[in-house]
Amino acid sequence: ELKVEQNPLFLSMQEGKNYTIYCNYSTTSDRLYWYRQDPGKSLESLFVLLSNGAVKQEGRLMASLDTKARLSTLHITAAVHDLSATYFCAVDQYRGSNYQLIWGAGTKLIIKP
């Protein structure tokens, strides 16, 4: 059974710093998704990574996927307060006759001025 682990689960950092959130998963999968959730709000899709070596960037966020290592990273460059949120990764798993998303527990990111 596929398990998805994120670390850290909580991260408090200063504005202007760089940091990386990690998403490890336990069985083979070629597709990984990153979502953002603001407090009390819904989940918003950030990145869809569909193959080994995929890298996507949006503003100060960059996500990458290494399917051989079963690892994705979400890198934050020169953090700003507006990036404070909870970030989830999710991985496709084939179950029964179709694919489902298996979710990590989320990383709560707080960026202090």
Place this chain on the structure above:
Amino acid sequence: DADVTQTPRNRITKTGKRIMLECSQTKGHDRMYWYRQDPGLGLRLIYYSFDVKDINKGEISDGYSVSRQAQAKFSLSLESAIPNQTALYFCATSETRQGSYEQYFGPGTRLTVT
């Protein structure tokens, strides 16, 4: 207008009551999902449906039932609500296509069972 809508957005109900949460989508997607979110536990899948005639249990289906009334509508029912069903509930949709099963989420329903 939002592509995925949920009603009600907030609900307080008493133990033992039957309650229905509704989800509608205008994205034209065939797949719909109900999730539950508790603090610190991420998302847990309750039920999912890949078309109107296809309903599947997720990891935490006990105490819940669903109805897919049309491609655009997917309802979640709690037959007899209990306090540990207090949570934030999300509906999501995706489409069947090769390459990606990206899900799109509704705004959520905050349910409190007293």
